[in-house]
Amino acid sequence: xxxxxxxxxxxxxxxxxxxxxxxxxxxxxxxxxxxxxxxxxxxxxxxxxxxxxxxxxxxxxxxxxxxxxxxxxxxxxxxxxxxxxxxxxxxxxxxxxxxxxxxxxxxxxxxxxxxxxxxxxxxxxxxxxxxxxxxxxxxxxxxxxxxxxxxxxxxxxxxxxxxxxxxxxxxxxxxxxxxxxxxxxxxxxxx
Numbered sequence: 001x002x003x004x005x006x007x008x009x010x011x012x013x014x015x016x017x018x019x020x021x022x023x024x025x026x027x028x029x030x031x032x033x034x035x036x037x038x039x040x041x042x043x044x045x046x047x048x049x050x051x052x053x054x055x056x057x058x059x060x061x062x063x064x065x066x067x068x069x070x071x072x073x074x075x076x077x078x079x080x081x082x083x084x085x086x087x088x089x090x091x092x093x094x095x096x097x098x099x100x101x102x103x104x105x106x107x108x109x110x111x112x113x114x115x116x117x118x119x120x121x122x123x124x125x126x127x128x129x130x131x132x133x134x135x136x137x138x139x140x141x142x143x144x145x146x147x148x149x150x151x152x153x154x155x156x157x158x159x160x161x162x163x164x165x166x167x168x169x170x171x172x173x174x175x176x177x178x179x180x181x182x183x184x185x186x187x188x189x190x191x
Contacts, residue, residue, distance in 0.1 A: 080148050117146075
């Protein structure tokens with residue numbers, strides 16, 4: 001009898017593990033992409049918050065104080081930084097000269113890598129407190145080039161389980177309850 005209860009508990013645990021949430025992306029999230037120079041703490045140009053959609057969040061001209069040619073498109077699991085007007089200017093050397101993607105509401109950025117399709121390659125990528133730092137210090141860019149950064153997002157702890165996870169947990173607890181009732185009924189009948 002105890003073996004059946006133990007088997008039911010393991011089955012419920014397996015169902016809960018199988019119900020892990022799908023990887024969440026940034027679509028529908030609120031983000032802020034600021035240009036930083038001469039270090040990563042100094043905001044040089046910040047056009048403000050944007051909601052991630054299928055369109056371009058920051059069109060050319062959004063970073064006029066920094067370089068009006070830059071266009072920034074945040075997608076579900078990728079950010080593209082493009083020289084949309086073809087100015088081809090080089091980034092000056094400094095501790096940090098680039099962009100910071102900060103997620104205001106939505107999943108945190110957990111990891112990032114440079115996409116092979118990039119024609120402008122940053123000198124560094126880093127993540128701090130869920131924000132992605134893209135450093136182009138000293139990089140010479142070709143006109144109309146793009147830096148494409150792929151990233152993964154996730155809850156990074158805590159959070160509210162998705163509905164599918166709740167359903168699987170309830171199903172597992174129901175199975176454990178049914179097994180426990182059967183065990184009690186069998187013990188009462190035998191006694």
